[in-house]
Amino acid sequence: MATAPTVPNFSQYNFELGDRSAVVTKQNGLNAALAQFGNSLAVMTESINDDLTVMEQQKSATQQAAQAGSESAQQAAADRQAVAEDRAHVDQQKQAIDTTAGQVNSHAQQVATDKQTVADNTATATQAAQDAGAAAGASIQAKNDAQALYGDLAAVDAAKSDAQQAATTATQGAQTATEKAQEASELLANAGTAFDKDAQETLTDATPGRLALVGAFGGYGAKxxxxxxxxxxxxxxxxxxxxxxxxxxxxxxxxxxxxxxxxxxxxxxxxxxxxxxxxxxxxxxxxxxxxxxxxxxxxxxxxxxxxxxxxxxxxxxxxxxxxxxxxxxxxKGAFGLGAKAPIATDYFSSANFNDFNVPDGSYTVAGTWLNGPLGNGNHTGLVEVKGRVFGNQTVQVFRNRSIANSEVYERWGDGANDIWYPWQLVYKQNNIIGTVSQSGGMPTGAVFERDSNSLGTWIKHADGSMTCGGFYSGVVDITTTGFVTAGARRSATITQDYPQPFISTPVIEFTLSYDSTGPNTYFDITACQFTSVNSDIRFGMVFTAPVAVTGAEVRLSWTAFGRWY
Missing domain, CATH: 2.20.25 (N-terminal domain of TfIIb)
Known part of the structure:
Protein backbone atom coordinates (compact mmCIF):
# COMPACT_ATOMS: atom_id res chain seq x y z
CA MET A 1 0.00 0.00 0.00
CA ALA A 2 1.40 3.44 -0.97
CA THR A 3 2.52 5.84 1.76
CA ALA A 4 2.26 9.59 1.13
CA PRO A 5 5.64 11.39 1.63
CA THR A 6 5.98 14.29 4.03
CA VAL A 7 5.96 17.62 2.19
CA PRO A 8 9.26 19.43 3.05
CA ASN A 9 9.20 22.87 4.60
CA PHE A 10 10.31 24.75 1.48
CA SER A 11 10.10 28.13 3.26
CA GLN A 12 13.30 27.31 5.19
CA TYR A 13 15.23 27.83 1.95
CA ASN A 14 13.95 31.35 1.41
CA PHE A 15 16.64 34.06 1.48
CA GLU A 16 16.52 37.81 1.65
CA LEU A 17 17.23 39.97 -1.36
CA GLY A 18 20.97 40.70 -1.52
CA ASP A 19 21.87 37.87 0.87
CA ARG A 20 24.53 36.53 -1.50
CA SER A 21 26.39 34.53 1.12
CA ALA A 22 23.30 32.27 1.67
CA VAL A 23 21.81 32.09 -1.83
CA VAL A 24 24.02 29.23 -3.05
CA THR A 25 23.73 27.18 0.13
CA LYS A 26 19.94 27.59 0.33
CA GLN A 27 19.43 27.09 -3.43
CA ASN A 28 21.43 23.84 -3.27
CA GLY A 29 19.42 22.76 -0.24
CA LEU A 30 16.15 23.63 -2.07
CA ASN A 31 17.25 21.70 -5.16
CA ALA A 32 18.20 18.69 -3.05
CA ALA A 33 14.85 18.81 -1.17
CA LEU A 34 12.90 19.06 -4.45
CA ALA A 35 14.85 16.15 -5.94
CA GLN A 36 14.24 13.99 -2.88
CA PHE A 37 10.57 14.97 -2.76
CA GLY A 38 10.16 14.26 -6.49
CA ASN A 39 11.77 10.84 -6.02
CA SER A 40 9.38 10.12 -3.11
CA LEU A 41 6.40 11.11 -5.28
CA ALA A 42 7.64 8.85 -8.05
CA VAL A 43 7.92 5.94 -5.59
CA MET A 44 4.44 6.67 -4.22
CA THR A 45 2.97 6.88 -7.75
CA GLU A 46 4.54 3.56 -8.70
CA SER A 47 3.15 2.01 -5.49
CA ILE A 48 -0.30 3.40 -6.31
CA ASN A 49 -0.10 1.91 -9.81
CA ASP A 50 0.81 -1.44 -8.27
CA ASP A 51 -2.09 -1.15 -5.81
CA LEU A 52 -4.46 -0.30 -8.65
CA THR A 53 -3.28 -3.37 -10.61
CA VAL A 54 -3.78 -5.60 -7.56
CA MET A 55 -7.21 -4.09 -6.93
CA GLU A 56 -8.17 -4.62 -10.57
CA GLN A 57 -7.17 -8.26 -10.16
CA GLN A 58 -9.09 -8.44 -6.88
CA LYS A 59 -12.08 -6.80 -8.53
CA SER A 60 -12.02 -9.39 -11.33
CA ALA A 61 -11.67 -12.18 -8.77
CA THR A 62 -14.49 -10.68 -6.74
CA GLN A 63 -16.72 -10.49 -9.77
CA GLN A 64 -15.93 -14.07 -10.57
CA ALA A 65 -16.55 -15.02 -6.93
CA ALA A 66 -19.78 -13.04 -6.95
CA GLN A 67 -20.84 -14.79 -10.17
CA ALA A 68 -19.93 -18.11 -8.67
CA GLY A 69 -21.72 -17.11 -5.48
CA SER A 70 -24.80 -16.14 -7.44
CA GLU A 71 -24.72 -19.42 -9.29
CA SER A 72 -24.08 -21.20 -6.00
CA ALA A 73 -27.02 -19.36 -4.47
CA GLN A 74 -29.27 -20.44 -7.32
CA GLN A 75 -27.99 -23.98 -7.01
CA ALA A 76 -28.50 -23.73 -3.24
CA ALA A 77 -32.10 -22.65 -3.80
CA ALA A 78 -32.61 -25.60 -6.16
CA ASP A 79 -30.86 -27.82 -3.64
CA ARG A 80 -33.08 -26.51 -0.88
CA GLN A 81 -36.13 -27.38 -2.96
CA ALA A 82 -34.67 -30.79 -3.66
CA VAL A 83 -33.83 -31.22 0.01
CA ALA A 84 -37.36 -30.19 0.94
CA GLU A 85 -38.70 -32.70 -1.48
CA ASP A 86 -36.20 -35.30 -0.26
CA ARG A 87 -37.13 -34.45 3.32
CA ALA A 88 -40.79 -35.07 2.53
CA HIS A 89 -39.79 -38.27 0.75
CA VAL A 90 -37.63 -39.22 3.73
CA ASP A 91 -40.54 -38.55 6.04
CA GLN A 92 -42.65 -40.78 3.86
CA GLN A 93 -39.94 -43.41 3.89
CA LYS A 94 -39.59 -43.02 7.65
CA GLN A 95 -43.29 -43.49 8.00
CA ALA A 96 -43.08 -46.46 5.72
CA ILE A 97 -40.12 -47.74 7.72
CA ASP A 98 -42.02 -47.22 10.94
CA THR A 99 -44.98 -49.05 9.39
CA THR A 100 -42.66 -51.74 8.13
CA ALA A 101 -41.02 -51.94 11.54
CA GLY A 102 -44.46 -52.31 13.13
CA GLN A 103 -45.27 -54.97 10.65
CA VAL A 104 -41.92 -56.64 11.33
CA ASN A 105 -42.63 -56.45 15.02
CA SER A 106 -46.05 -57.90 14.43
CA HIS A 107 -44.53 -60.58 12.26
CA ALA A 108 -41.98 -61.33 14.98
CA GLN A 109 -44.73 -61.74 17.49
CA GLN A 110 -46.57 -63.93 15.01
CA VAL A 111 -43.35 -65.86 14.53
CA ALA A 112 -42.92 -66.27 18.30
CA THR A 113 -46.46 -67.50 18.84
CA ASP A 114 -46.36 -69.68 15.88
CA LYS A 115 -42.99 -71.34 15.88
CA GLN A 116 -44.37 -74.32 14.26
CA THR A 117 -45.69 -72.29 11.44
CA VAL A 118 -42.32 -70.67 11.12
CA ALA A 119 -40.61 -73.94 11.27
CA ASP A 120 -42.96 -75.20 8.69
CA ASN A 121 -42.40 -72.16 6.57
CA THR A 122 -38.75 -71.30 7.35
CA ALA A 123 -37.93 -70.26 3.89
CA THR A 124 -40.77 -67.77 3.85
CA ALA A 125 -39.73 -66.30 7.25
CA THR A 126 -36.09 -66.03 6.26
CA GLN A 127 -37.04 -64.23 3.09
CA ALA A 128 -39.25 -61.87 5.05
CA ALA A 129 -36.41 -61.13 7.51
CA GLN A 130 -34.08 -60.39 4.63
CA ASP A 131 -36.63 -58.06 3.15
CA ALA A 132 -37.03 -56.26 6.49
CA GLY A 133 -33.24 -55.85 6.86
CA ALA A 134 -33.02 -54.41 3.37
CA ALA A 135 -35.81 -51.96 4.17
CA ALA A 136 -34.01 -50.86 7.36
CA GLY A 137 -30.74 -50.32 5.41
CA ALA A 138 -32.58 -48.23 2.84
CA SER A 139 -34.00 -46.09 5.65
CA ILE A 140 -30.48 -45.47 7.14
CA GLN A 141 -29.10 -44.56 3.70
CA ALA A 142 -31.94 -42.09 3.21
CA LYS A 143 -31.12 -40.49 6.56
CA ASN A 144 -27.41 -40.16 5.63
CA ASP A 145 -28.32 -38.64 2.26
CA ALA A 146 -30.49 -36.06 4.03
CA GLN A 147 -27.63 -35.12 6.38
CA ALA A 148 -25.25 -34.72 3.38
CA LEU A 149 -27.75 -32.40 1.73
CA TYR A 150 -27.91 -30.29 4.91
CA GLY A 151 -24.02 -30.06 4.86
CA ASP A 152 -24.00 -28.91 1.24
CA LEU A 153 -26.49 -26.19 2.11
CA ALA A 154 -24.19 -24.90 4.93
CA ALA A 155 -21.27 -24.87 2.47
CA VAL A 156 -23.32 -22.85 0.05
CA ASP A 157 -24.17 -20.32 2.80
CA ALA A 158 -20.46 -20.07 3.73
CA ALA A 159 -19.45 -19.52 0.09
CA LYS A 160 -22.06 -16.82 -0.22
CA SER A 161 -20.75 -15.12 2.94
CA ASP A 162 -17.15 -15.28 1.60
CA ALA A 163 -18.24 -13.78 -1.71
CA GLN A 164 -20.01 -10.94 0.06
CA GLN A 165 -16.91 -10.29 2.23
CA ALA A 166 -14.64 -10.29 -0.86
CA ALA A 167 -16.95 -7.84 -2.59
CA THR A 168 -16.89 -5.58 0.48
CA THR A 169 -13.03 -5.75 0.61
CA ALA A 170 -12.79 -4.96 -3.10
CA THR A 171 -15.08 -1.96 -2.67
CA GLN A 172 -13.04 -0.67 0.25
CA GLY A 173 -9.78 -1.17 -1.72
CA ALA A 174 -11.16 0.71 -4.69
CA GLN A 175 -12.23 3.54 -2.36
CA THR A 176 -8.73 3.64 -0.73
CA ALA A 177 -7.08 3.68 -4.15
CA THR A 178 -9.29 6.56 -5.21
CA GLU A 179 -8.38 8.50 -2.05
CA LYS A 180 -4.63 7.84 -2.56
CA ALA A 181 -4.87 8.91 -6.18
CA GLN A 182 -6.56 12.13 -5.03
CA GLU A 183 -3.79 12.72 -2.45
CA ALA A 184 -1.12 12.10 -5.11
CA SER A 185 -2.85 14.52 -7.46
CA GLU A 186 -2.91 17.21 -4.73
CA LEU A 187 0.76 16.61 -3.86
CA LEU A 188 1.79 16.82 -7.50
CA ALA A 189 -0.19 20.03 -7.86
CA ASN A 190 1.78 21.55 -4.95
CA ALA A 191 5.19 20.18 -6.01
CA GLY A 192 6.00 22.87 -8.55
CA THR A 193 7.91 21.90 -11.68
CA ALA A 194 10.82 20.00 -10.12
CA PHE A 195 9.11 16.59 -10.23
CA ASP A 196 9.38 16.34 -14.02
CA LYS A 197 13.03 17.51 -14.27
CA ASP A 198 16.03 15.30 -14.96
CA ALA A 199 18.63 14.94 -12.20
CA GLN A 200 22.37 15.49 -12.59
CA GLU A 201 24.27 12.65 -14.20
CA THR A 202 27.36 13.39 -12.06
CA LEU A 203 28.04 15.44 -8.93
CA THR A 204 29.65 18.16 -11.07
CA ASP A 205 27.11 18.12 -13.92
CA ALA A 206 26.37 21.81 -14.53
CA THR A 207 23.75 21.30 -17.28
CA PRO A 208 21.10 24.04 -16.86
CA GLY A 209 17.65 22.90 -15.73
CA ARG A 210 18.77 19.70 -14.01
CA LEU A 211 18.07 18.91 -10.38
CA ALA A 212 21.08 18.81 -8.05
CA LEU A 213 22.02 15.49 -6.53
CA VAL A 214 22.76 15.16 -2.84
CA GLY A 215 26.37 16.32 -2.40
CA ALA A 216 26.52 18.08 -5.78
CA PHE A 217 29.64 20.25 -6.09
CA GLY A 218 30.66 19.23 -2.58
CA GLY A 219 27.35 20.45 -1.14
CA TYR A 220 25.24 19.17 1.72
CA GLY A 221 25.03 15.44 2.23
CA ALA A 222 28.58 14.79 0.96
CA LYS A 223 31.37 13.64 3.27
CA LYS A 332 46.30 38.27 13.94
CA GLY A 333 49.13 39.80 11.92
CA ALA A 334 46.95 42.37 10.20
CA PHE A 335 48.98 45.48 9.38
CA GLY A 336 51.96 43.97 11.21
CA LEU A 337 50.28 43.63 14.62
CA GLY A 338 50.81 40.33 16.41
CA ALA A 339 52.92 38.89 13.57
CA LYS A 340 55.68 39.79 11.13
CA ALA A 341 55.08 42.97 9.14
CA PRO A 342 53.54 42.25 5.71
CA ILE A 343 55.19 43.28 2.43
CA ALA A 344 54.78 47.02 1.94
CA THR A 345 54.23 46.81 -1.84
CA ASP A 346 50.94 45.00 -1.18
CA TYR A 347 49.64 48.26 0.33
CA PHE A 348 51.76 51.13 -1.11
CA SER A 349 51.15 52.20 -4.68
CA SER A 350 54.13 51.56 -7.01
CA ALA A 351 56.72 51.35 -4.19
CA ASN A 352 56.31 55.05 -3.49
CA PHE A 353 56.39 56.40 0.07
CA ASN A 354 54.20 59.34 -1.06
CA ASP A 355 50.95 57.38 -0.66
CA PHE A 356 48.26 58.73 1.66
CA ASN A 357 45.95 55.74 1.11
CA VAL A 358 47.95 53.19 3.12
CA PRO A 359 46.16 51.73 6.18
CA ASP A 360 47.77 52.33 9.57
CA GLY A 361 50.27 49.59 10.42
CA SER A 362 53.84 48.30 10.07
CA TYR A 363 55.19 47.04 6.74
CA THR A 364 58.34 45.37 5.40
CA VAL A 365 60.30 47.51 2.91
CA ALA A 366 62.81 46.07 0.42
CA GLY A 367 64.15 47.05 -2.97
CA THR A 368 63.97 50.34 -4.85
CA TRP A 369 61.56 52.95 -3.48
CA LEU A 370 60.71 56.53 -4.39
CA ASN A 371 60.65 59.56 -2.07
CA GLY A 372 62.26 57.76 0.84
CA PRO A 373 64.59 59.15 3.50
CA LEU A 374 67.51 57.79 1.47
CA GLY A 375 66.25 59.42 -1.72
CA ASN A 376 65.09 57.44 -4.74
CA GLY A 377 66.88 54.14 -4.42
CA ASN A 378 67.34 51.04 -2.34
CA HIS A 379 65.56 50.98 1.01
CA THR A 380 65.64 48.04 3.39
CA GLY A 381 63.84 48.11 6.71
CA LEU A 382 60.42 48.80 8.23
CA VAL A 383 57.97 51.63 7.73
CA GLU A 384 55.24 52.49 10.22
CA VAL A 385 52.18 54.49 9.19
CA LYS A 386 49.76 56.30 11.49
CA GLY A 387 47.17 58.86 10.46
CA ARG A 388 44.49 61.08 11.94
CA VAL A 389 40.90 60.16 11.22
CA PHE A 390 40.43 63.55 9.50
CA GLY A 391 43.07 62.73 6.90
CA ASN A 392 45.05 65.94 7.45
CA GLN A 393 48.04 64.34 9.17
CA THR A 394 49.82 61.11 8.33
CA VAL A 395 53.05 60.18 10.12
CA GLN A 396 55.63 57.82 8.61
CA VAL A 397 58.55 56.34 10.54
CA PHE A 398 61.24 54.47 8.57
CA ARG A 399 63.65 52.20 10.42
CA ASN A 400 66.68 51.59 8.22
CA ARG A 401 68.17 48.11 8.38
CA SER A 402 71.76 49.29 8.87
CA ILE A 403 74.17 47.17 10.90
CA ALA A 404 76.31 50.21 11.68
CA ASN A 405 73.72 52.77 12.77
CA SER A 406 70.17 51.49 12.23
CA GLU A 407 68.95 55.02 11.55
CA VAL A 408 65.37 56.07 12.22
CA TYR A 409 63.70 58.72 10.07
CA GLU A 410 60.30 60.29 10.38
CA ARG A 411 58.13 62.76 8.55
CA TRP A 412 54.53 63.79 8.27
CA GLY A 413 52.23 64.76 5.47
CA ASP A 414 48.98 66.61 4.97
CA GLY A 415 46.71 64.30 2.98
CA ALA A 416 43.99 66.94 2.70
CA ASN A 417 46.37 69.11 0.66
CA ASP A 418 48.59 66.33 -0.74
CA ILE A 419 51.76 67.68 0.90
CA TRP A 420 54.65 65.69 2.35
CA TYR A 421 57.23 67.42 4.52
CA PRO A 422 60.96 66.46 4.56
CA TRP A 423 62.23 63.35 6.29
CA GLN A 424 64.04 64.02 9.57
CA LEU A 425 66.63 61.87 11.29
CA VAL A 426 65.69 60.83 14.81
CA TYR A 427 68.63 61.29 17.21
CA LYS A 428 69.42 58.60 19.73
CA GLN A 429 72.33 57.12 21.61
CA ASN A 430 74.19 55.73 18.62
CA ASN A 431 74.00 58.79 16.38
CA ILE A 432 74.37 61.81 18.72
CA ILE A 433 78.12 61.74 18.09
CA GLY A 434 79.23 61.13 14.53
CA THR A 435 79.68 63.08 11.33
CA VAL A 436 77.67 66.27 11.20
CA SER A 437 76.14 67.35 7.94
CA GLN A 438 73.46 69.67 6.66
CA SER A 439 71.32 70.40 3.65
CA GLY A 440 69.95 73.85 3.11
CA GLY A 441 70.68 74.77 6.70
CA MET A 442 68.86 71.66 8.00
CA PRO A 443 71.07 69.24 9.97
CA THR A 444 71.22 65.81 8.37
CA GLY A 445 73.96 64.14 10.39
CA ALA A 446 75.02 63.71 14.00
CA VAL A 447 74.54 66.27 16.77
CA PHE A 448 78.24 66.47 17.58
CA GLU A 449 81.36 65.66 15.59
CA ARG A 450 84.69 65.37 17.40
CA ASP A 451 87.93 64.41 15.66
CA SER A 452 91.59 65.37 15.20
CA ASN A 453 94.47 65.31 12.73
CA SER A 454 98.08 66.44 12.68
CA LEU A 455 97.00 70.10 12.76
CA GLY A 456 94.85 69.85 15.87
CA THR A 457 91.41 68.89 17.11
CA TRP A 458 87.90 70.13 16.39
CA ILE A 459 84.33 69.87 17.63
CA LYS A 460 81.52 70.56 15.19
CA HIS A 461 77.93 71.13 16.29
CA ALA A 462 74.76 70.38 14.33
CA ASP A 463 73.81 74.08 14.59
CA GLY A 464 76.90 75.02 12.50
CA SER A 465 79.25 76.20 15.25
CA MET A 466 82.79 74.79 15.47
CA THR A 467 85.70 74.94 17.87
CA CYS A 468 89.27 74.11 16.77
CA GLY A 469 92.41 73.97 18.91
CA GLY A 470 96.07 72.99 18.93
CA PHE A 471 99.57 73.54 20.28
CA TYR A 472 102.71 75.23 18.96
CA SER A 473 106.28 74.81 20.20
CA GLY A 474 109.60 75.93 18.68
CA VAL A 475 112.72 78.08 18.88
CA VAL A 476 112.38 81.64 17.64
CA ASP A 477 114.48 84.75 17.42
CA ILE A 478 112.76 87.83 18.77
CA THR A 479 114.95 90.52 17.21
CA THR A 480 112.91 92.42 14.61
CA THR A 481 111.80 95.95 15.20
CA GLY A 482 108.61 97.52 13.89
CA PHE A 483 104.98 97.09 14.74
CA VAL A 484 106.00 97.07 18.40
CA THR A 485 106.68 99.70 21.03
CA ALA A 486 110.00 101.54 21.02
CA GLY A 487 112.85 99.35 22.13
CA ALA A 488 110.82 96.16 21.90
CA ARG A 489 111.40 93.35 19.47
CA ARG A 490 109.25 90.79 17.68
CA SER A 491 109.72 87.48 15.94
CA ALA A 492 109.06 86.63 12.30
CA THR A 493 105.49 85.68 11.38
CA ILE A 494 104.63 82.07 12.11
CA THR A 495 101.61 80.54 10.26
CA GLN A 496 99.32 77.77 11.58
CA ASP A 497 96.61 75.92 9.55
CA TYR A 498 93.30 75.01 11.18
CA PRO A 499 92.51 71.27 11.32
CA GLN A 500 89.10 72.09 9.72
CA PRO A 501 88.23 75.17 7.66
CA PHE A 502 85.88 77.91 8.86
CA ILE A 503 83.45 79.75 6.63
CA SER A 504 84.61 83.08 8.06
CA THR A 505 87.36 84.42 10.29
CA PRO A 506 87.05 82.82 13.72
CA VAL A 507 87.93 84.25 17.08
CA ILE A 508 91.30 82.98 18.34
CA GLU A 509 92.57 82.73 21.85
CA PHE A 510 96.24 82.03 22.74
CA THR A 511 97.66 80.71 25.96
CA LEU A 512 101.44 80.88 26.43
CA SER A 513 102.69 77.75 28.04
CA TYR A 514 106.30 78.68 28.82
CA ASP A 515 109.47 80.19 27.46
CA SER A 516 113.01 79.22 28.19
CA THR A 517 115.78 81.73 27.33
CA GLY A 518 118.44 80.93 29.76
CA PRO A 519 118.74 82.52 33.15
CA ASN A 520 116.19 85.24 32.37
CA THR A 521 112.48 84.42 31.88
CA TYR A 522 110.45 86.94 29.91
CA PHE A 523 106.82 86.50 30.96
CA ASP A 524 105.79 89.43 28.80
CA ILE A 525 106.32 87.49 25.63
CA THR A 526 102.95 87.59 23.82
CA ALA A 527 101.45 86.11 20.72
CA CYS A 528 99.10 87.91 18.38
CA GLN A 529 97.02 87.00 15.38
CA PHE A 530 98.55 87.80 12.05
CA THR A 531 95.74 88.55 9.55
CA SER A 532 97.58 89.04 6.28
CA VAL A 533 96.99 85.36 5.35
CA ASN A 534 93.76 83.50 4.45
CA SER A 535 92.00 83.73 7.79
CA ASP A 536 89.53 80.92 6.98
CA ILE A 537 92.11 78.17 6.83
CA ARG A 538 95.17 79.49 8.72
CA PHE A 539 96.36 82.24 11.02
CA GLY A 540 99.70 84.00 11.76
CA MET A 541 101.39 84.84 15.09
CA VAL A 542 104.49 86.64 16.41
CA PHE A 543 106.25 86.63 19.70
CA THR A 544 107.31 89.93 21.31
CA ALA A 545 109.75 90.81 23.96
CA PRO A 546 110.97 94.09 25.52
CA VAL A 547 114.48 93.31 24.37
CA ALA A 548 116.04 91.24 21.62
CA VAL A 549 116.11 87.54 22.38
CA THR A 550 117.89 84.97 20.27
CA GLY A 551 116.95 81.24 20.35
CA ALA A 552 113.92 81.60 22.58
CA GLU A 553 112.13 78.27 23.22
CA VAL A 554 108.40 78.90 23.20
CA ARG A 555 105.15 76.83 23.50
CA LEU A 556 101.56 77.93 23.38
CA SER A 557 98.05 76.53 22.93
CA TRP A 558 95.45 78.14 20.68
CA THR A 559 91.65 77.88 20.36
CA ALA A 560 89.54 79.16 17.46
CA PHE A 561 85.73 79.74 17.66
CA GLY A 562 83.65 80.06 14.50
CA ARG A 563 81.25 78.25 12.16
CA TRP A 564 81.65 75.37 9.75
CA TYR A 565 78.50 76.36 7.80
Missing part, protein backbone atom coordinates in the same frame (compact mmCIF):
# COMPACT_ATOMS: atom_id res chain seq x y z
CA UNK A 224 34.01 15.45 1.20
CA UNK A 225 34.21 17.65 -1.87
CA UNK A 226 33.08 15.79 -4.97
CA UNK A 227 36.13 16.39 -7.17
CA UNK A 228 39.55 18.03 -7.16
CA UNK A 229 39.82 21.75 -7.83
CA UNK A 230 40.39 21.86 -11.60
CA UNK A 231 43.22 24.44 -11.63
CA UNK A 232 46.55 23.03 -10.44
CA UNK A 233 47.93 26.57 -9.91
CA UNK A 234 45.51 28.16 -7.47
CA UNK A 235 46.95 31.56 -8.44
CA UNK A 236 45.27 31.12 -11.86
CA UNK A 237 42.15 33.33 -12.11
CA UNK A 238 39.07 31.20 -11.26
CA UNK A 239 37.19 32.09 -14.46
CA UNK A 240 34.39 29.73 -15.64
CA UNK A 241 34.78 27.54 -12.51
CA UNK A 242 31.40 26.28 -11.33
CA UNK A 243 30.55 27.33 -7.79
CA UNK A 244 30.84 24.61 -5.17
CA UNK A 245 33.36 22.82 -2.98
CA UNK A 246 36.36 20.94 -4.36
CA UNK A 247 39.19 18.99 -2.76
CA UNK A 248 42.86 19.96 -3.04
CA UNK A 249 46.17 18.20 -2.45
CA UNK A 250 49.59 19.82 -2.43
CA UNK A 251 50.88 16.96 -4.56
CA UNK A 252 48.81 18.47 -7.38
CA UNK A 253 48.03 22.08 -6.36
CA UNK A 254 50.41 25.03 -5.86
CA UNK A 255 50.24 28.62 -4.57
CA UNK A 256 47.94 27.72 -1.69
CA UNK A 257 47.76 29.99 1.38
CA UNK A 258 50.57 29.65 3.98
CA UNK A 259 48.81 27.19 6.27
CA UNK A 260 50.47 26.69 9.65
CA UNK A 261 52.12 23.28 9.78
CA UNK A 262 51.88 22.82 6.01
CA UNK A 263 48.60 20.93 5.57
CA UNK A 264 48.63 18.70 2.49
CA UNK A 265 44.91 18.45 1.72
CA UNK A 266 41.58 20.15 2.35
CA UNK A 267 38.79 21.88 0.44
CA UNK A 268 38.50 24.90 -1.85
CA UNK A 269 35.08 26.52 -2.09
CA UNK A 270 34.23 28.73 -5.07
CA UNK A 271 31.66 31.40 -4.20
CA UNK A 272 30.30 33.65 -7.00
CA UNK A 273 30.38 37.38 -6.25
CA UNK A 274 28.07 38.41 -9.11
CA UNK A 275 26.22 37.10 -12.14
CA UNK A 276 29.48 37.31 -14.07
CA UNK A 277 31.47 34.08 -14.33
CA UNK A 278 34.77 35.86 -13.68
CA UNK A 279 34.06 37.29 -10.23
CA UNK A 280 34.56 34.63 -7.59
CA UNK A 281 35.82 34.25 -4.04
CA UNK A 282 37.95 31.25 -3.04
CA UNK A 283 37.72 29.86 0.50
CA UNK A 284 40.34 27.30 1.58
CA UNK A 285 39.62 25.17 4.63
CA UNK A 286 42.29 22.86 6.00
CA UNK A 287 44.42 21.98 8.99
CA UNK A 288 47.65 20.11 9.73
CA UNK A 289 48.20 17.53 12.46
CA UNK A 290 48.93 19.24 15.75
CA UNK A 291 47.74 22.62 14.46
CA UNK A 292 44.37 24.35 14.64
CA UNK A 293 41.92 24.30 11.74
CA UNK A 294 42.43 27.27 9.42
CA UNK A 295 40.26 29.07 6.89
CA UNK A 296 41.67 31.40 4.22
CA UNK A 297 39.92 33.46 1.59
CA UNK A 298 40.76 35.55 -1.45
CA UNK A 299 38.62 37.35 -4.04
CA UNK A 300 39.05 37.72 -7.79
CA UNK A 301 37.08 40.50 -9.53
CA UNK A 302 37.79 40.00 -13.23
CA UNK A 303 39.55 43.00 -14.77
CA UNK A 304 40.59 44.16 -11.30
CA UNK A 305 42.44 40.88 -10.70
CA UNK A 306 43.08 39.45 -7.25
CA UNK A 307 42.09 41.68 -4.34
CA UNK A 308 45.21 41.53 -2.17
CA UNK A 309 46.89 38.37 -0.86
CA UNK A 310 45.31 35.41 0.92
CA UNK A 311 43.62 36.50 4.14
CA UNK A 312 43.19 34.19 7.09
CA UNK A 313 39.76 34.08 8.69
CA UNK A 314 40.52 34.20 12.42
CA UNK A 315 38.63 32.87 15.39
CA UNK A 316 37.48 36.40 16.17
CA UNK A 317 34.38 35.85 14.07
CA UNK A 318 33.13 33.57 16.85
CA UNK A 319 33.70 36.22 19.53
CA UNK A 320 32.19 39.53 20.50
CA UNK A 321 33.27 42.57 18.47
CA UNK A 322 35.20 45.35 20.19
CA UNK A 323 34.10 48.66 18.80
CA UNK A 324 31.30 49.64 16.42
CA UNK A 325 29.40 46.81 14.72
CA UNK A 326 30.05 48.44 11.35
CA UNK A 327 33.83 48.07 11.66
CA UNK A 328 35.58 44.84 10.49
CA UNK A 329 37.38 42.48 12.81
CA UNK A 330 41.19 42.49 12.72
CA UNK A 331 42.96 39.15 12.39
Missing amino acids: LASEQYPLSDVETPPVDIASGRYSFNTAFHTNLPPVEGGATFGTIEVIPLSDSNNRNKLVVRTGAAGHPFEEWERAYIGAGGWVGPWKKVGEAKYRDVVGPDSEPLMS
